[in-house]
Amino acid sequence: MGDERYDVIVIGSGPGGLSAAALLQKRGFDCLLVEKNELLGGKMVSIEKDGYAYDLFPHGQVPMRGSAFETVFEELGVSDEFVPAIEPSDPRDILTMLYRRGDKQEYSRTTQGQAMADPGPFFKVWDLTPEEEEAVVNVMAEMTLMPEEQVHALDDVTMKEWLDERDVPGPLYNYLGFHANASLAEPIDLVAASEQITIMQQVMLQGGGGQYEGGFGTLAKVMAREFEKHGGTLLTGCRVERISIEDGAVTGIKTSDGRFEAPVVVSSAGIQPTILKLCGEQHFDKTYVNYIKGLVPGWAFTSIRYFLDEPVMETGIYIMYSDDSWLDTARFERVKNGETPEEVILFMVNHSFFDEHAAPPGKQVLVSGTVCSSNPEAREIEAIWKRMDEQMKEHFPEIWEICERREYSGPKEIAALTRDSVLPGQGGECVGLAQIVGQCGKHKPDSNAPINGLYIAGADAGAKGMGTHQSALSGIAVAKMAQRYLLGRSKMR
Numbered sequence: 123m124g125d126e127r128y129d130v131i132v133i134g135s136g137p138g139g140l141s142a143a144a145l146l147q148k149r150g151f152d153c154l155l156v157e158k159n160e161l162l163g164g165k166m167v168s169i170e171k172d173g174y175a176y177d178l179f180p181h182g183q184v185p186m187r188g189s190a191f192e193t194v195f196e197e198l199g200v201s202d203e204f205v206p207a208i209e210p211s212d213p214r215d216i217l218t219m220l221y222r223r224g225d226k227q228e229y230s231r232t233t234q235g236q237a238m239a240d241p242g243p244f245f246k247v248w249d250l251t252p253e254e255e256e257a258v259v260n261v262m263a264e265m266t267l268m269p270e271e272q273v274h275a276l277d278d279v280t281m282k283e284w285l286d287e288r289d290v291p292g293p294l295y296n297y298l299g300f301h302a303n304a305s306l307a308e309p310i311d312l313v314a315a316s317e318q319i320t321i322m323q324q325v326m327l328q329g330g331g332g333q334y335e336g337g338f339g340t341l342a343k344v345m346a347r348e349f350e351k352h353g354g355t356l357l358t359g360c361r362v363e364r365i366s367i368e369d370g371a372v373t374g375i376k377t378s379d380g381r382f383e384a385p386v387v388v389s390s391a392g393i394q395p396t397i398l399k400l401c402g403e404q405h406f407d408k409t410y411v412n413y414i415k416g417l418v419p420g421w422a423f424t425s426i427r428y429f430l431d432e433p434v435m436e437t438g439i440y441i442m443y444s445d446d447s448w449l450d451t452a453r454f455e456r457v458k459n460g461e462t463p464e465e466v467i468l469f470m471v472n473h474s475f476f477d478e479h480a481a482p483p484g485k486q487v488l489v490s491g492t493v494c495s496s497n498p499e500a501r502e503i504e505a506i507w508k509r510m511d512e513q514m515k516e517h518f519p520e521i522w523e524i525c526e527r528r529e530y531s532g533p534k535e536i537a538a539l540t541r542d543s544v545l546p547g548q549g550g551e552c553v554g555l556a557q558i559v560g561q562c563g564k565h566k567p568d569s570n571a572p573i574n575g576l577y578i579a580g581a582d583a584g585a586k587g588m589g590t591h592q593s594a595l596s597g598i599a600v601a602k603m604a605q606r607y608l609l610g611r612s613k614m615r
């Protein structure tokens with residue numbers, strides 16, 4: 123195999139790469155999609171094993187209605203296959219929340235329906251006074267109803283700075299500290315208010331926390347099937363080693379399976395691995411290389427997958443946090459320096475709630491996670507796993523006692539599965555680049571890299587919002603850019 127010619131080569135089958143590849147192929151461009159793993163999906167990969175079907179990492183969709191995947195499926199002509207696993211009208215309680223106020227010893231527990239439509243259960247566990255309830259409603263309403271241009275104007279303001287200017291009761295402040303960790307894998311004192319408010323608006327207005335039958339990997343499977351159906355070439359188990367560049371323009375790739383040529387290369391391997399490793403610094407201006415090196419990676423998420431012998435879980439998502447367990451920058455630094463936290467936040471997905479075939483009859487599978495460093499070599503991960511298990515044992519004994527097997531993963535496994543570590547501390551990112559002030563909105567890296575025909579798709583460039591959604595949005599935008607470039611080239615000939 124080798125020296126084959128395509129219009130476009132796409133690196134990576136995560137939501138960014140797959141959405142770009144499937145759309146470009148459907149529009150008539152001859153595409154090659156190269157994925158180093160045998161399984162498709164990148165970080166949103168799902169596993170089918172021993173009768174179980176689950177995500178390797180805990181995922182929830184935001185927004186549930188109007189997501190970028192809906193747009194991609196529509197253009198591919200497979201809207202009927204875009205089926206979130208719960209309807210907006212589903213009356214069941216979807217969320218179990220455990221919360222401990224800083225001034226209390228015990229956690230309170232509640233369950234609630236979709237997308238905070240009724241704040242009652244939250245107000246109850248937060249133990250609010252009537253004045254605090256009113257203040258919470260005011261801040262939530264301001265966030266939810268904020269016009270788009272006002273949200274954009276908050277690219278340079280951290281969420282903490284935005285909240286500090288308002289009358290925000292402690293329980294709401296702490297919830298948003300937890301939310302920044304759980305939805306963005308970021309601390310509230312660095313995360314751009316424009317990013318977090320966008321996600322809060324989507325949760326409130328379009329639904330949040332959705333899943334798919336078979337897990338998020340189902341989305342990847344449908345996009346890959348359509349890609350091949352329209353004539354695209356898919357190479358799995360093939361690692362891209364180099365992006366070839368001549369006279370300031372891409373010419374193709376060198377892989378473990380040979381060389382392939384194309385005037386356009388779309389990479390979703392991560393902006394830093396793409397520029398610094400696959401292309402090589404020598405092709406870029408020093409200022410651009412320094413800019414790429416200075417971009418801050420997001421935090422990671424550890425995961426533990428619990429395989430249960432009995433169907434004891436009743437809701438789809440479980441969250442657990444206290445005023446003391448979510449991480450701001452200072453707390454994160456302490457954990458990184460070896461101080462094991464007494465409690466951690468937990469975000470957990472019970473696949474069996476969303477999919478009756480997620481586990482063999484009478485069994486269930488739960489995928490749990492908490493924030494941690496994105497450094498694949500981070501040494502604190504084992505202590506965090508231990509703390510996660512201890513919390514499970516203490517607060518969810520009904521789950522712990524019937525757990526027949528557990529699987530563990532952290533930044534090392536995320537990096538091995540998805541992006542290469544090319545800078546110290548980078549590789550295991552949960553989402554991609556940190557969604558912090560200076561790197562979001564108008565400051566987000568451009569998908570159009572300074573080499574003709576090179577585009578960055580996925581979480582690192584060109585879009586905003588929660589992980590999978592923003593990655594697919596970026597893929598949609600890149601498909602347009604690449605199409606314009608190719609059409610421009612053919613006109614010039």
Ligand SMILES: Cc1cc2nc3c(=O)[nH]c(=O)nc-3n(C[C@H](O)[C@H](O)[C@H](O)COP(=O)(O)OP(=O)(O)OC[C@H]3O[C@@H](n4cnc5c(N)ncnc54)[C@H](O)[C@@H]3O)c2cc1C
Nearest residue numbers: 134136138158164165179181182362423553580581589590
């Ligand atoms: C623990 C965890 C929890 C998460 N929770 C959520 C959530 O609740 N909601 C949400 O929306 N998002 C969540 N995310 C984030 C989301 O999964 C990512 O942001 C998204 O998948 C990134 O998409 P991407 O296309 O940018 O890259 P990726 O998904 O990382 O895909 C990149 C692909 O490129 C391939 N690749 C890399 N280098 C090469 C190479 N040299 N040659 C060939 N192939 C290569 C990789 O193998 C990979 O398949 C979570 C992620 C993790 C890890």
